[in-house]
Amino acid sequence: MNSLNALNRSSRQKKEGGASGMGTVSIFCILLVCCLSAFAILALVSASADARLSDKNAALVRAYYYADSTAETLLADLVASWSAGEAPGEEQLRSLLQHDDVSAVRIERRQEGLLVAYAVAMDSEGVMQLSVEILLRPPGESRRFERLQWRMETDESGDVYDDSLLVWTPPQG
Amino acid sequence: MSKRLSGPALMLLELTLVSLIFCASAAVCTMLFARSVKISQQSAATTGAVFAAESAAETFKATGDTARLADLLGGSLEDGVLTVQYDENWQQEGEPVYSLFLVVGREANDLERAQIWVTDGEQELFMLYVARAAGGGV
Numbered sequence: 001m002n003s004l005n006a007l008n009r010s011s012r013q014k015k016e017g018g019a020s021g022m023g024t025v026s027i028f029c030i031l032l033v034c035c036l037s038a039f040a041i042l043a044l045v046s047a048s049a050d051a052r053l054s055d056k057n058a059a060l061v062r063a064y065y066y067a068d069s070t071a072e073t074l075l076a077d078l079v080a081s082w083s084a085g086e087a088p089g090e091e092q093l094r095s096l097l098q099h100d101d102v103s104a105v106r107i108e109r110r111q112e113g114l115l116v117a118y119a120v121a122m123d124s125e126g127v128m129q130l131s132v133e134i135l136l137r138p139p140g141e142s143r144r145f146e147r148l149q150w151r152m153e154t155d156e157s158g159d160v161y162d163d164s165l166l167v168w169t170p171p172q173g
Numbered sequence: 174m175s176k177r178l179s180g181p182a183l184m185l186l187e188l189t190l191v192s193l194i195f196c197a198s199a200a201v202c203t204m205l206f207a208r209s210v211k212i213s214q215q216s217a218a219t220t221g222a223v224f225a226a227e228s229a230a231e232t233f234k235a236t237g238d239t240a241r242l243a244d245l246l247g248g249s250l251e252d253g254v255l256t257v258q259y260d261e262n263w264q265q266e267g268e269p270v271y272s273l274f275l276v277v278g279r280e281a282n283d284l285e286r287a288q289i290w291v292t293d294g295e296q297e298l299f300m301l302y303v304a305r306a307a308g309g310g311v
Binding site: 073171 | 180183184187188190191194195198199201202205206208209210212213215216217219220223226227230235236280281282283284286299301302303304305306308
């Protein structure tokens with residue numbers, strides 16, 4: 001008798017679309033919505049991270065070329081002073097390198113000319129800098145100076161960020 | 174008074190609610206996807222512009238001569254302004270989408286300065302100032 005009642009209840013539930021069918025669609029939908037949301041958020045986070053990286057790269061390139069322009073301007077002043085008439089003294093050359101962003105000035109007399117080294121800060125913290133070494137050739141030579149070193153490095157540790165290979169030598173002149 | 178809903182009616186109600194929730198979340202997710210695609214395209218354009226400007230800057234530093242620069246960069250020189258066109262993949266083969274402009278000025282002490290900027294036709298993507306002391310070597 002009991003088993004007959006249970007059978008009747010089960011068939012009634014089936015006819016009415018009973019509780020066994022209810023909620024399956026909801027659970028499936030919740031899973032789908034969760035997956036969609038997760039992928040959408042991941043895509044947005046990834047795109048934002050890419051954008052931040054891109055902006056950082058742009059800022060670094062801008063900072064490098066700002067320091068590079070400063071170093072080139074100082075170099076042009078040095079070369080002009082070195083090439084004009086009498087060779088200037090060390091103090092005079094040092095005064096040309098007086099700049100807020102410039103540090104580690106070093107001047108050495110060498111057989112082949114005058115070595116001038118200086119570093120131009122690339123950021124306000126002074127962690128990154130453009131380290132420059134120039135050999136000023138004696139006045140009268142067609143090639144007035146030679147770049148011995150022109151690279152980006154850290155302030156104290158000496159780690160070099162830009163250790164790229166020289167793949168092309170520009171034409172002289 | 175209150176009438177209990179039958180099974181099919183409950184199922185229909187559930188399906189309607191689920192459809193509404195799904196539609197709402199799909200709309201939000203589509204918006205998020207569209208936004209991430211836009212951000213991604215913008216950052217790709219910025220990265221491409223930075224590389225193009227760097228390439229132009231290094232070529233300028235190596236040569237300095239605008240005619241030679243135009244040859245090396247594959248651009249055209251008009252009224253002292255060098256223009257290089259790039260397609261959507263930053264190649265010079267397809268339909269121009271991005272433009273790089275370069276202007277060189279000469280100052281005292283053999284110093285040459287270049288202003289480089291890259292646009293996508295609507296807005297400026299990147300700008301760079303480069304200087305070069307002439308008369309030396311690497």
